Amino acid sequence: MADIGDKAQAIAIGPRIVASGGFDLLYREGMTLIEEVASYLDGHGRADSRILPRDASFLYATESMRLTTRLMQLASWLLLQRAVNEGEITPENARSEKEKVKFSATPSERGGPGYEHLPEVLREFIVKGDRLFDKVMQFDTLERGTMTIGDTGTANGVVDQLARLKAAFGRAD
Template sequence: MTDDSPGPVDAPIVFGQRFAYSDTFRGLFREGMLLVEETAAYLDGDGRVESRDLPKGGSLTYATESMRLTTRLMQLASWLLLQRAVNEGEMTFEQAGAEKAKVRLRGFGSIAEGPGWEDLPERLRDLIGRSVRLQERVIRLDDAIYNAANADAPAENPVSRQLGQLARAFGGGRE
């Protein structure tokens, strides 16, 4: 019996790294960059106009949340650009890991339903919600890519262990 599969039979598939090179990642990248552009256009245009009509507390919340939003999106864009650079061979995985240390993916929480939230324009609340969902997706992908790569030892694969036991029991000698 021959094994035509690439790489070691017992090597786990690292889904995060595979996803990072997929069409799905390219879609995530486009989505993130479009959200950055849409947010910038809103904050420089309609958002500026809408913020003038807010009550005093709402104006403070608007200023705070718009700063959190832009900071969150700039960090996400930085991460997406780093990953794209790795995917396109412009940077090694190790170089990106070193640069990634400067990118802050966690934090930048929003008050979402706290005092002043209802005063915010609906479009700003929508942009905040979309950016938080994008942030959550990028964090999961970052964990899948970089935490899997930094694991000290691969986790035991129970399916592989069972296949090995079956192969040995029936004389296949799989080790």
């Protein structure tokens, strides 16, 4: 903070959190999931898909394509953020590149005809992919500094802590 006469400036903690060890865990989780899904789809998944009823077979192709697309989008984000953290590119360059990665929306409801016939392994990978997507979106929001007091859906409590600090020091934005 500056002198008492100067306007206090907030410290951007989002980029610091993203650059911390929390990102390393997210990166490892993401890359591990990508490898596991690729291995499954290239191996046991092919065999699993061949024995499905026709409707479920079409759904398998659709869901595996959605999952693959989503994971490639997440991999792009993770690799860009890692490059920033390692000083290979600037945060501004990464933001510009991240704008080119358009994340697919997560379907609001999973299921439908034939979904229950999909291999359980694929359904578990879909759930893990959705969870990873949510985590990356939280990190992305922090990195951009766009998370505001009152945002909902955050599992990390940072927003609550910031609200408590502002309340304790009597600052209102």
